[in-house]
Amino acid sequence: MTSSALNPASPMVVDTMELGRSAGATMQVAREVGAPEALGLDVFKVPESSPLSIDLTLTAVSEGVLANGEVEASAEGECARCLAPIEDTLRVQVQELYAYEGSATEETTDADEILRLQGDLLDLEPAVRDALVLAMPVTPLCRPDCPGLCAECGVPWDELPDDHRHETVDPRWAALDKLRIVDADGDDGRK
Numbered sequence: 537m538t539s540s541a542l543n544p545a546s547p548m549v550v551d552t553m554e555l556g557r558s559a560g561a562t563m564q565v566a567r568e569v570g571a572p573e574a575l576g577l578d579v580f581k582v583p584e585s586s587p588l589s590i591d592l593t594l595t596a597v598s599e600g601v602l603a604n605g606e607v608e609a610s611a612e613g614e615c616a617r618c619l620a621p622i623e624d625t626l627r628v629q630v631q632e633l634y635a636y637e638g639s640a641t642e643e644t645t646d647a648d649e650i651l652r653l654q655g656d657l658l659d660l661e662p663a664v665r666d667a668l669v670l671a672m673p674v675t676p677l678c679r680p681d682c683p684g685l686c687a688e689c690g691v692p693w694d695e696l697p698d699d700h701r702h703e704t705v706d707p708r709w710a711a712l713d714k715l716r717i718v719d720a721d722g723d724d725g726r727k
């Protein structure tokens with residue numbers, strides 16, 4: 537085992553001794569803890585030390601302990617279309633098996649494929665982190681139909697009047713006009 541010893545005083549570590557390794561025994565874990573570090577990416581993340589609400593049932597099974605339940609966290613990020621700040625509540629399901637040391641499951645599985653107990657101690661952090669990160673949007677949006685920014689002036693469409701438009705002298709010249717603007721800047725954002 538390569539991981540360092542778990543600290544029983546850590547808010548994310550649970551002592552499962554009361555389960556007594558008797559299959560079918562259950563215990564409830566309800567905790568409010570601060571995120572040990574930022575989870576996710578800057579575009580959308582649960583910030584470090586923001587509150588995580590953990591509500592799990594631990595069930596002893598023959599090979600280990602099954603953690604099953606829900607985690608709630610506050611996430612923040614930036615809309616991918618209009619760059620407005622986003623605040624959102626993530627409510628995700630957790631279901632993870634922690635294998636007993638020396639169990640067949642532990643011995644036949646690579647170290648990084650399964651979570652394991654250390655003695656009676658179990659670390660909730662990897663299960664909670666995985667569940668939250670998996671639930672995060674790849675393209676966060678302030679709302680599903682966010683219209684984004686006007687490509688000409690960069691102002692959010694939400695702040696512009698319905699008839700907002702940029703003067704184009706004549707449709708036939710619009711294309712040429714664009715080329716001229718790109719030329720003058722020397723840079724249209726593309727190479």
Ligand SMILES: [Zn+2]
Nearest residue numbers: 615618678682
């Ligand atoms: Zn938006």
Ligand SMILES: [Zn+2]
Nearest residue numbers: 686688689690
């Ligand atoms: Zn505009």
